[in-house]
Amino acid sequence: MDDSNAELTSVCKTAKSVSEKLLSVYEQSSGLRLDRLMKFFRSEKEVEDDIAKLQRNFSELNEELRRVAKTILPDLLLKSRIMSALPSEYFGFKSVWDLYSRGEISQ
Numbered sequence: 001m002d003d004s005n006a007e008l009t010s011v012c013k014t015a016k017s018v019s020e021k022l023l024s025v026y027e028q029s030s031g032l033r034l035d036r037l038m039k040f041f042r043s044e045k046e047v048e049d050d051i052a053k054l055q056r057n058f059s060e061l062n063e064e065l066r067r068v069a070k071t072i073l074p075d076l077l078l079k080s081r082i083m084s085a086l087p088s089e090y091f092g093f094k095s096v097w098d099l100y101s102r103g104e105i106s107q
Contacts, residue, residue, distance in 0.1 A: 034068065037061040040081065051082055 001009075005022065012018045040057040055078065062072040079101075083094050 033064055034061075037064055051085070054078070054082055054085060 009018045009021050012021055037057065037060050040054065040061050058073070058078045058081070066072050083097060086094060
């Protein structure tokens, strides 16, 4: 335990009270966690080079939504978000993907 945690728990008398104090300080409420995870929708060009980060954020968001609201977001949102994060050099790919996903191009 580092000095800041030792100071936080210095008045605690039992291991349980230490644990509760640390949880109250470091564990986020479900609402705060969901708000933090919503960065999946807010992030812009900062993630264009890191699709894995988008996938991880989407997965964490779905895990929290499943736990709190017993629901998940459809994979279509992830696919759309990835497409919107691609740089302009991928315009042709994005156009073809859009046509394909709407069924205007067959396999």
